[in-house]
Amino acid sequence: MAAHEARQGHTKVAQDIQNLVDKAKERKFLTEHKTSPIPLVQPKGELVNLVSVQYSDTRLIDMVLPIALKKKT
Numbered sequence: 807m808a809a810h811e812a813r814q815g816h817t818k819v820a821q822d823i824q825n826l827v828d829k830a831k832e833r834k835f836l837t838e839h840k841t842s843p844i845p846l847v848q849p850k851g852e853l854v855n856l857v858s859v860q861y862s863d864t865r866l867i868d869m870v871l872p873i874a875l876k877k878k879t
């Protein structure tokens with residue numbers, strides 16, 4: 807789109823589009839390379855004061871499972 811606008815002589819619009827694309831690529835790079843874990847369970851809104859959420863200390867590797875169930879993981 808930026809190239810098309812530039813060919814049409816709309817250099818300001820082309821530059822704006824290119825800047826937006828560059829910012830989006832930068833944001834994507836930053837979010838892809840996070841090293842900290844992302845919490846999956848977070849109560850929000852009114853639930854914050856009503857619900858308690860925590861992760862289990864038991865890991866799957868530490869559990870004794872039937873072979874059929876273990877194969878599903």
